[in-house]
Amino acid sequence: MPALAQDQHACLDDGCTIQSIVPQDSGARAGADAAASYGPWGFDLAGMDKSVKPGDDWFEYVNGTWAKNTKIPADRSSYGAFAVLRDVSEARLRKLIEGYRPGDTSQPDRTKIAMLYRGFMDEAAIEKADATPLTQRLAAVKAAASRDDIARLMGQSMGGFGASFFGSGVSDDAKNPDVYALYLRQSGLGLGDRDLYLDAKFKPQVERYQQYVAQLLGMSGWADPQAAAAKIIAMETKIAQAHWTRAQSRDRDKTYNLMTLAELQAQAPGFPWATFWTATGLSNAEKVIVAQNTAIPKIAEIFATTDLDTLKAWEAFRTADDIAPMLSKRFVDANFDFRSKFLNGQPQQRERWKRGVAFSERALGEAIGRDYVALYFPPASKAKMDALVGNLRVALGGRIKNLPWMGAATKQEALAKLANFNVKIGYPDTWRDYTALEIRPGDVVGNAERSGRFEYEYRRVRLGKPVDKAEWGMTPQTVNAYYNSVKNEIVFPAAILQPPFFDPKADDAVNYGGIGGVIGHEISHGFDDQGRKSDGKGVLRDWWTAEDAAKFEVQAVKLGAQYEAYSFDGLPGVHINGRASMGENIGDLGGVLISLDAYHNSLGGKKAPVIDGYTGDQRFFLGWGQVWRTLFRNEALRQQLVSDPHSPGQIRAINPLRNADAWYKAFDVKPGDKQYLAPADRVRIW
Structure with a gap:
């Protein structure tokens, strides 16, 4: 089934499409059952490798022991903070879905989900059918007698x-x-x-x-x-x-x-x-x-x-x-x-129940999400996120006003765009209506076909009609976030609002380094090399002066060259595509800088406390490094480098910091350290 023609979303993690549905977990305190693994103040001290100098290999310093002691599960091609959350979520969603019962007329959506899941789990019936569902659908292909038939x-x-x-x-x-x-x-x-x-x-x-x-x-x-x-x-x-x-x-x-x-x-x-x-x-x-x-x-x-x-x-x-x-x-x-x-x-291969959960979500994702939110997304988490987003917006506004390279006219437009940012947190105000979606017991391929047609028709009939500004491009249980340039909005599903990204009981510095950096990343997409081309109302137009646009491009090219310089063991000749990954890389750089400013502002003029010997800025940067802990199999890393706009997690953990002056000061990174960049070589965008 081909994807939509235009993807106007810039996402945090790989695998993001308009209809991506990747489950996850939250808890009574936004992941209380997982929080202990991230230490008393929200950071996994045991996962560090303090024998490594921060300026020589930041990823190893922050995550080295974790990386040495962690094995990629056999049913995954990569593993890290995102995957951990998705695994926990799958278990919670399984419990939800297996609790649904067919024939419950009071809960028609749950009945449909139950039929979808149980049909997929009936291996005996699927084995008996063997190729029959495919053969039936290939009949039209075999009967094609002209190019017109193929085009049809x-x-x-x-x-x-x-x-x-x-x-x-x-x-x-x-x-x-x-x-x-x-x-x-x-x-x-x-x-x-x-x-x-x-x-x-x-x-x-x-x-x-x-x-x-x-x-x-x-x-x-x-x-x-x-x-x-x-x-x-x-x-x-x-x-x-x-x-x-x-x-x-x-x-x-x-x-x-x-x-x-x-x-x-x-x-x-x-x-x-x-x-x-x-x-x-x-x-x-x-x-x-x-x-x-x-x-x-x-x-x-x-x-x-x-x-x-x-x-x-x-x-x-x-x-x-x-x-x-x-x-x-x-x-x-x-x-x-x-x-x-x-x-x-x-x-x-992933266990069948995991594939069954994903299969059910692809068809009725928001229906499952509605129940997920009721169980696992507390109002307190939403309130804290609202406050964090507000602080991030103020921080970016301050950076725009003080940019030495940007002229007054462009600044005025940039601030107007920032003022018009829409923010969606947790879940949609209005849920999808699945009444017209027909699900039949045991008809696995037919159900997938009808759900695909249902989704397509939902979008097809809107041609020429007013845009639904309230619509979400992800379900609440998705471990991800995105910026939509045409709606000029940032969206944070409930599922990502838990450790290590966000924990209401964690140290503020770690939260700002984690979810704050994520918020900043998505806000920065509005001002990356492509997002910056839309104005505050989402209109694709050039609102930059030619001089400012040229200065921006110089810095963007410089940033791209930094990413292209990385090499990867076991993959000779395969590198990050600096131009193809430009938006995500700018998002990371902006996210770190904006969130650090927001953290400083949150202190209200007071000095940050020192905890376990770490200053506030140090804890902030540790929080950022922790969310990008990632391990790849070589084949998966090759695929990511060739076809995904996101740089690998180990690079996302360090390269934005190499351009952040505060990181050098916080960890005493000096010339001679392997990841040191001279001030003149650091990229200055937002």
């Missing part, structure tokens, strides 16, 4: 199984944020990112991918799967050559290209657009915002010149790949062995 299937895949060379969907219009608009973007790559096809060092990944394509086609009963797989890889490689890079696709100015559907047809004549739009249910649109406008015609031409059998085989494979995790064990294992084990290094 691609359009239908927007709300169902399968895939398309193009992603389309309805989202807030970046230049008219009060109205929903139609977006179109490049798509078509089963491996996700173009670099995996075009960079020679990823040849093993492409070769293994071809084997997987052939395997799934063979299991699906497709004729000559080996030959078909070779042609599919060749076709996808051509598509990859046409694709914009990740860095290019981040440029919000260049990816906003408004045109009529007729103009799109004229510019990309190789694809039967009328058939496609009719199948998506969006043929009534007058205009479409095209993202990668120079790539779309090239991809359309590839569609026009590829033989019909290859197009059919590609659609069949992508349909099988979508459905495989819901089929019998042989399909589940094939999908896991490639997608999780080979690509991400995950040795072991």
